[in-house]
Amino acid sequence: MNETLRRLMERLLGKTEDGRLPGAPSLDGTAMEALLRLERLAQIGRMTAAFAHDARTPMHVISSALETMAAGAGGRGAARVELRAAQRSSKKLLHMLNDILDFAKGERGPIKDHTLEEAAEAALSLVETTCSKHGIAVKRLWGRTPATKFHLRAIEGVFYNVFNNAIDAMPDGGSLTVKTASNKKSFWASVRDTGGGMSPETLARLSSPGFTTKESGSGMGLYLSRQILAESGGELDFESQEGKGTTVTLRFKRKT
Ligand SMILES: Nc1ncnc2c1ncn2[C@@H]1O[C@H](COP(=O)(O)OP(=O)(O)OP(=O)(O)O)[C@@H](O)[C@H]1O
Numbered sequence: 001m002n003e004t005l006r007r008l009m010e011r012l013l014g015k016t017e018d019g020r021l022p023g024a025p026s027l028d029g030t031a032m033e034a035l036l037r038l039e040r041l042a043q044i045g046r047m048t049a050a051f052a053h054d055a056r057t058p059m060h061v062i063s064s065a066l067e068t069m070a071a072g073a074g075g076r077g078a079a080r081v082e083l084r085a086a087q088r089s090s091k092k093l094l095h096m097l098n099d100i101l102d103f104a105k106g107e108r109g110p111i112k113d114h115t116l117e118e119a120a121e122a123a124l125s126l127v128e129t130t131c132s133k134h135g136i137a138v139k140r141l142w143g144r145t146p147a148t149k150f151h152l153r154a155i156e157g158v159f160y161n162v163f164n165n166a167i168d169a170m171p172d173g174g175s176l177t178v179k180t181a182s183n184k185k186s187f188w189a190s191v192r193d194t195g196g197g198m199s200p201e202t203l204a205r206l207s208s209p210g211f212t213t214k215e216s217g218s219g220m221g222l223y224l225s226r227q228i229l230a231e232s233g234g235e236l237d238f239e240s241q242e243g244k245g246t247t248v249t250l251r252f253k254r255k256t
């Protein structure tokens with residue numbers, strides 16, 4: 001048994017007075033497998049934190065170089081727009097790396113009052129250049145939703161994933177409509193695309209970890225999005241028709 005796993009077992013099971021691990025001899029194969037899985041996850045966590053830490057320096061260099069280039073691109077419209085988009089994306093990456101480090105340190109960052117429109121706008125600013133390149137028209141239909149306490153970057157991340165899924169579903173262009181609304185009981189943001197839609201089989205498997213129909217997809221986007229929303233008291237709904245498009249709704253109950 002390796003040292004880390006032994007310590008993990010001691011923490012989980014507690015040591016007896018004579019230093020033996022109670023229950024250790026009777027650990028069956030399933031319990032052992034679960035412990036090994038935990039140990040692997042802990043190892044991945046440590047590697048990810050180290051990666052996030054080391055990747056921040058080159059990302060800062062890239063981000064500030066992009067800022068200088070964007071400032072120098074003067075009147076050259078298209079280049080400037082692209083550089084600004086690259087700069088926003090590099091900032092987003094830096095935020096993500098900081099989030100990983102905060103999480104590794106046990107800090108979740110500030111939870112303050114925000115609106116869904118604010119989170120959606122932050123994510124839209126990251127995808128608008130991609131949308132225009134793919135002939136996707138972005139429409140905003142902002143209603144009034146109440147300010148509520150959530151982790152802004154986490155909810156922005158949910159929108160970002162939902163927008164990217166919509167973009168992937170419209171390789172030949174279309175429209176992406178983001179709408180917010182509320183009633184007495186709840187408030188929500190819906191994201192509608194005019195893409196290929198989903199088959200009933202795909203709909204049934206959505207949000208299972210690792211489920212993807214894309215060559216380079218991780219299939220973790222919606223799974224993690226649901227978890228993030230659940231932490232903030234929200235949920236994700238899907239409506240989709242093959243050949244017509246998909247509407248994804250982020251819904252929150254009003255606090256009474
Ligand atoms: N708007 C959409 N239109 C059509 N299919 C969708 C849409 N949103 C999600 N899907 C389907 O759900 C699957 C899972 O989505 P999810 O975001 O969890 O992972 P992914 O997009 O495949 O991978 P990743 O998020 O890592 O890029 C997608 O592969 C796709 O088949």
Ligand SMILES: [Mg+2]
Nearest residue numbers: 161165221222
């Ligand atoms: Mg996705």
